[in-house]
Amino acid sequence: MTEQSSPQSQKTLFGTETNPSHVMPAKLTLDSRIKFRCHPGVSCFTACCGNINITLTPFDILRLRKHLNLAAPEFLHQYTVPQYLEKTDMPGVKIKLTEEGRCPFVTPDGCTAYSSRPTTCRYYPVGMANFHERSDEDAEKATDQQFFFLVKEPHCKGHEESKEWTIREWREDQGVDVCDEMNRDWMALVMRRKSFGLQATLSEKAQRMFFMASTDLDQFRRFIFESSFIDTYEIDPEELERIREDDIALMKLSYRYLASSLFGTNDLPIKAEKIKAKAQEIKKKQADVEKNADSTYQELKEFRDNMLAELNNKKQTP
Ligand code: SF4
Ligand code: SF4
DSSP states (O other): OOSOOOOOSSOOSSSOOSOGGGBOSOOBOTTOEEEOOOOTTSTTTTTTSBSOOOEEOHHHHHHHHHHHTOOHHHHHHHHEEEEEGGGSSOEEEEEOOOTTSBOTTEETTEETTGGGOOHHHHHTTEEEEOOOOOOTTTHHHHHHTOEEEEBOOTTOGGGGSOOEEEHHHHHHHHTHHHHHHHHHHHHHHHHHHHHTTTSSOOOHHHHHHHHHHHHOHHHHHHHHHHSSHHHHBOOOHHHHHHTTTOHHHHHHHHHHHHHHHHHOOSSSOBOHHHHHHHHHHHHHHHHHHHHHHHHHHHHHHHHHHHHHHHHHHHHHOO
């Protein structure tokens, strides 16, 4: 157990559920200074590791299950419960609390998963706002629009400590920067989906794929190497070799794959010959439909002509 624990009673991962009355009305920058320290000596120590909603990102899941030395299915079964992310139809998971409503990793001495604690735990009490989807073109702009805020809840005595930090130092100390880097593209997918509102729904197949790629990288790796994935997508051979062993590279590839397959981006381009084959298949289907429509029309026409001829015959017969 290390000196600090960073629990929280509000979900801050996507910055949407923090009680506004606890948010200090000041926009902070990376150079703003805050006074805060969480350590075993505070009277509230670990008090806030309960009755919380800790959404897990793919990076959180990877790190926690490595820490616990568990395969993804065991980890998910033992420590998580499913939930929809950010009121979208994207399925994800959050930490399963004990019957007493406590985080399964908390003990009176602090967090037993401290070095691998989730992103949400690392953020507290500094939230980040105006999180923008980043692309190469507007990366600088997105960074410019970022700002930070402090969450001060009455029960949290860490704010009464004298230790002073800049936001930059605090984030670095808590490993938030690394989490941001690892989570950014995945969170952008969720926010993008959210921006669509209820206008469209993800198919069950798409939901299953999103869940699998987000929670079980071993299974996603099998999907890559044992399905038609490699024949379908343009993927650099070196990257392909790397993802056999490198989970982080695999996780980043999964984000690109999800962006392409769910939102039709070009993050992971489809091979030209596949597009050509698909176009030919569609063309053939269209030709078949036209051919069928033509023969159906001819059949109907013949039927109608026969009927008319029959009626005419009847009329002429006295
Ligand atoms: S993971 Fe650790 S820091 Fe986060 S709520 Fe659980 S015990 Fe607290
Ligand atoms: S100081 Fe704040 S973050 Fe630390 S244990 Fe107390 S309530 Fe939780």
